[in-house]
Amino acid sequence: MNEDLLVLATTTAEREFATQAVAFLSARYDRRRSLTANWGEGDEALSLFHESTDAQERAEANAARAWQRARWDAGFGWIAGPVEYGGRGLPASHDRLYRMIEGAFDVPDMSPLRIGLGTISPVLVAFGTPELIETYAVPMQRGDLIGCQLFSEPGAGSDLAGVRTRAIRRGDDWVIDGQKVWTSNGSFADIGLAIVRTDADAPKHRGLTLFVVPMDTPGVEVRRIRQLTGGHSFAETFLSDVAVPDSHRLGEEGEGWKITNRALAGERRSVGDRSHEMNARALELLRTLAERVGRSDDPLVRDRWAALYVSLQSARFQQQRMQAVPEDRLTGAERAIDKVVVAWAFRDLGRLAAELLGPSFAADTGEWGTFAWTRWSLGALGYRIAGGTEEIIKTVIAERVLGLPREPRV
Amino acid sequence: MFELSREHDELRATVRKFLARRSEEGTVRRLMETSQGYDEQTWQVMAAQLGLQGLAIPEEHGGSGFGVVELQIVMEEMGRALMCSPFLATVCWAVPLLLESGDAALAAELLPAVAEGSVTVAVAVQDGERATVAQRDDDGWTLDGSKRFVVDGASADRVVVLARTPEGPGLFLVDDAASLVRTAMTTLDQTRKQAALSFEQTRARPVGDVGAGQTVLDAAMVTARTLLAAESVGTCARMLEMTVNYAKIRHQFDRPIGSFQAVKHLCTRMLIDTELATSAAGAAGAAVDAGDDAAPLLSRVAAAATSDALESVAAEMIEIHGGIGFTWEHPAHLYYKRAASSARLWGSSSEHRSAIFDLAGATK
Numbered sequence: 012m013n014e015d016l017l018v019l020a021t022t023t024a025e026r027e028f029a030t031q032a033v034a035f036l037s038a039r040y041d042r043r044r045s046l047t048a049n050w051g052e053g054d055e056a057l058s059l060f061h062e063s064t065d066a067q068e069r070a071e072a073n074a075a076r077a078w079q080r081a082r083w084d085a086g087f088g089w090i091a092g093p094v095e096y097g098g099r100g101l102p103a104s105h106d107r108l109y110r111m112i113e114g115a116f117d118v119p120d121m122s123p124l125r126i127g128l129g130t131i132s133p134v135l136v137a138f139g140t141p142e143l144i145e146t147y148a149v150p151m152q153r154g155d156l157i158g159c160q161l162f163s164e165p166g167a168g169s170d171l172a173g174v175r176t177r178a179i180r181r182g183d184d185w186v187i188d189g190q191k192v193w194t195s196n197g198s199f200a201d202i203g204l205a206i207v208r209t210d211a212d213a214p215k216h217r218g219l220t221l222f223v224v225p226m227d228t229p230g231v232e233v234r235r236i237r238q239l240t241g242g243h244s245f246a247e248t249f250l251s252d253v254a255v256p257d258s259h260r261l262g263e264e265g266e267g268w269k270i271t272n273r274a275l276a277g278e279r280r281s282v283g284d285r286s287h288e289m290n291a292r293a294l295e296l297l298r299t300l301a302e303r304v305g306r307s308d309d310p311l312v313r314d315r316w317a318a319l320y321v322s323l324q325s326a327r328f329q330q331q332r333m334q335a336v337p338e339d340r341l342t343g344a345e346r347a348i349d350k351v352v353v354a355w356a357f358r359d360l361g362r363l364a365a366e367l368l369g370p371s372f373a374a375d376t377g378e379w380g381t382f383a384w385t386r387w388s389l390g391a392l393g394y395r396i397a398g399g400t401e402e403i404i405k406t407v408i409a410e411r412v413l414g415l416p417r418e419p420r421v
Numbered sequence: 422m423f424e425l426s427r428e429h430d431e432l433r434a435t436v437r438k439f440l441a442r443r444s445e446e447g448t449v450r451r452l453m454e455t456s457q458g459y460d461e462q463t464w465q466v467m468a469a470q471l472g473l474q475g476l477a478i479p480e481e482h483g484g485s486g487f488g489v490v491e492l493q494i495v496m497e498e499m500g501r502a503l504m505c506s507p508f509l510a511t512v513c514w515a516v517p518l519l520l521e522s523g524d525a526a527l528a529a530e531l532l533p534a535v536a537e538g539s540v541t542v543a544v545a546v547q548d549g550e551r552a553t554v555a556q557r558d559d560d561g562w563t564l565d566g567s568k569r570f571v572v573d574g575a576s577a578d579r580v581v582v583l584a585r586t587p588e589g590p591g592l593f594l595v596d597d598a599a600s601l602v603r604t605a606m607t608t609l610d611q612t613r614k615q616a617a618l619s620f621e622q623t624r625a626r627p628v629g630d631v632g633a634g635q636t637v638l639d640a641a642m643v644t645a646r647t648l649l650a651a652e653s654v655g656t657c658a659r660m661l662e663m664t665v666n667y668a669k670i671r672h673q674f675d676r677p678i679g680s681f682q683a684v685k686h687l688c689t690r691m692l693i694d695t696e697l698a699t700s701a702a703g704a705a706g707a708a709v710d711a712g713d714d715a716a717p718l719l720s721r722v723a724a725a726a727t728s729d730a731l732e733s734v735a736a737e738m739i740e741i742h743g744g745i746g747f748t749w750e751h752p753a754h755l756y757y758k759r760a761a762s763s764a765r766l767w768g769s770s771s772e773h774r775s776a777i778f779d780l781a782g783a784t785k
Contacts, residue, residue: 298782310775317774320781321701321725328700348693402686409685413665413692416680 013037016112028105032112035085040116045288050299055383057293059357059390061122062242065198065235072123072157072199079124079154089152093136096149103338123196127151127158131204134274135223138262147202147223159200161191161224161248162271169403171206172216172268176250178207185209185222185260187230187253193397197233197246200226204274205250206267219267223259230254240389275399286353287327293360293387294319296380300367315363319356326352344411347404354394354401361388433494439471440502446752452505453611453755457576459506467506468538474512475536479520483533488710489644493651493702500655503759505612507541507573513648514572515542515581517641522592522629531579543577543598546638549617555584555593555625562593562627564620572766574616575603581628582620588632593625610762612755639717646720646767647709650702653727653763657695660738660756664688667742684741691734698723698730718780721773728763728770735760 013033020029063071082088083097090106092098099105121128128151135148150156167173176189187207194203203224210218224231230253235243262270297316301307330349333341364384365372375382395401409415443463452459468474477492478484492513499508516535519528534540545553545568553566564584574580580595595601604617629637665688668679678684705723708716735757739746746753764770 313778314771314774317725317777317781320777321722321774322697324704324719324722325697325701325726328704329697332700332703345696348696351693352697402682405686405689406682408689408692409679413685413688415665415668415685415688416677418680418682419676 013042016115019108019111025105025108028101029108029112032087032109035087036113036116036118039081040118042115043117050296050303051379055380056289057383057387058240058242059289059387060238060240060242060244060393062238062240062244064243068123069199071120072196074119075121075123076154076157078119078121079128079152083153088154092152096136096144097152123157123199124151124154126160126195127156127200130160130274131158131202134204134221134261134270137273138221138266138270139223140258142258143223143261151202156201157196157199159194159196159203159226160274161194161203161205161250162275163193164190165192169400171271172219174206174208174219176205176207177211178209178220178222178255180209180257181254183257184254185257187222187224187250187255189250191248191250192236192245194233194246194248195244197248198235202226203231203248204261206271209264209267213265216268217265219271220264221261221267221270222255223261224250224253224255228253228255238393240386287323287330290323290353290356290360293364294323297360297363297367300364300380304367304369306367312363312367315359315366319359319363322352322359323356326356342411344408347399347408350398351401351404354391357387357391357394361391364388429491429494432491433498435471436473436495436498437501439467440498440504443467444499444502444504446755449503449505449612449755456605456614458573458612458614459576464506464541465538468536472536474508474538475532477512478516478532478536482528483536488706489647490703490706490710492648493706496648496651497655497658500652500657500759501659503612503656503755507543507576509613509645509649509652510543510573510577511535511541514544514641514645517644518544518581518592518637519628521637521640522633523637524629527594527626527628540579541573541577542579542581543571543574543616545571545574545580545582545618547571549619551619553582553584553620555586555591555631557586560624562625564593564595564623564625567617567619569606569615569617571616571618573614574598574618575605575614580618582618582625583634583638584625586631586634590634590638591631592628592634592637594628595620595623595625597624608762610758612759613762642767643717643720644709646724647702647705647716649763649766650698650705650720650723650727653731653760654695654699654702656756656759656763657691657698657727657730657734660734660753660760661688661691661695663753663756664691664738664741671743678741687737687741691737694730694733698727701726718777721777721780724768725770725773725777728765728773731760731764732770 016033017026017029020026079088086099087109089098090101090109091103094100132148132151135144139148147156151158162171164174164176166175176187176191178185178187187205189207191205203226205222205224206219207222208218209220230251232249233246235246237243301312301316306312326349333346361384365388368381368384371381372384410417472485473495475484476487476495477489480486496513512535516532519531531540535542547568547570549567549569551566553564553568555562555564564582566584568582577598580598582593582595583590584593601623602619606615606617608615665679668684668688669677671678679688701723705716705719708719739753739757742751742753745751
């Protein structure tokens, strides 16, 4: 049993590590069952954005914290982290191996911790003082603290370097004023990593600095944003006279852009197995829907369905092929291809659903697996924007992978 | 599934180096104007020194016993270089056909000759004006009828022919292809020849069981399709490379045109199509080698993905090259024509998708 997971290890050391990981996981959780596409059963599960109420959100965050604490205690909490801070100091390949193995078990959803563990903790370790690492990175790794990014602003989206939230030095403190938006985890995060303008006279990319902002600091106000789907996945964060000590500065003054780019490199990683699984299930549901509405012999429907099958299979193979390429042979932008293709598939699956449903797409008949597709179609709009718009990503791929010259900058 | 070893890298480098000398643009242009369509000496050297024809032929038949994945590497490189040769017809199609037929005697007779480069074999499937019929007499079988769209049919030493028999479709080998009336067809892609053949009481030997022809052909097609997909991947990769290189050096408005976002986004789209096609072809190759039940489906996925990629990448290549890409002297049109021809050689992408709809439903 679980032998299928051990084959993921290639070296003796990895195999031993994988054996420990499997023992740890199998003692606590069953193997995850794949999403079923059985017609009429349970929630249609066609929401692309995770949307929940405040209470649900807190419960999910607590479950994620508890699991991270269990990982930490067993030595799987910070696999590649520095030994002097309680990490295990193993190569990054062990970390990837663990995540692949864990993905096969029915563990709690770790998305509330993803930004803290995947983005903020690594930049704290790379650029923070020992004090910042001890105070914030280590507790995040233990599951005690949850982090959020305070990056985007109403006036600074794709052009992130255009942030206008400012920090002014006052004694040992910096006083921050401004507004951030699209804050995932905003309503329950303990700390935020904020990029703000500390030098209004410096060139755009050089006047920015990063600060760690405890979210309970007076003057921090978080309001959830209602999306066009009707639900909530993000918040906006208002910062009014928020005083943060200089010891909470990450890196030097004016280094904020450089460090943020490094942090975002992680965000543009591939979308992962879960999205592929959701798409595969959606495709199965559409096949059944086509049969139920009597369109499975319609050449138009067959062609569109098969075109989706081709692009989803190819994207999945692409993801697997990129995983087999050593990191040093990638520029980092190759994996963004996956993100673009999956967003297109989300859109096209929604369009095929609408085609099959006709009027039942626009008005709810109450039948299972019909009107729920509106949630999918609306959510798909967000996926071409979130995590870097499709247009920005195409430009990044052209410059980093193909080596095309940059546009002249103003 | 996608672990390519150091040996694979070496194979790729060896083939690329060979083709850089033997299939550079001047040679391609010279050969495409000939009726033979390829250089026999190159073909011999390729067999004697590199062993490419026998790469995936079993060792018992004089080959090296490698798989489709290795042959895909060769095909990718040939697709990059627009190699003019009967490799697709002979090695990628006729050889799998002989192996799938289970005709041990014929395999033992023909495959060593293919491996050593002394025999080329074409496969003739689509009927011309007259349906091709096989009839048995006291001395064996004779063929009557006509075929067209026979890849490398005019130059092949032998031809495997699909013909009607009372037992159902059968495959037959014509040993003396030179005795046939063979007419070269004018082709869009001059770098790959096609011919029309006619049969008049032509002596032929059955390949495998008479009546199993369609089954054998379908099985061999899975391998052949997977190899054509790999060739197409190489063609796409080269078209992308040429285009990106040009976008970096061509200046307009005092800037390289590749610095304009409109051009960048077209290039990125070409990259995405090429990358997805590469992954689909690689997955199909691995499935064929593993004897996976999903191989027929994945070969269709690879065919659909590469056919669409060929068409879109080729069109944007011409577009980004601008006026120079519309001239005869620039090599872009050679690639465009190969792409437009290969994209429907064994079915269009929508025909592949129709098959995918049925196959994907059956494996549920």
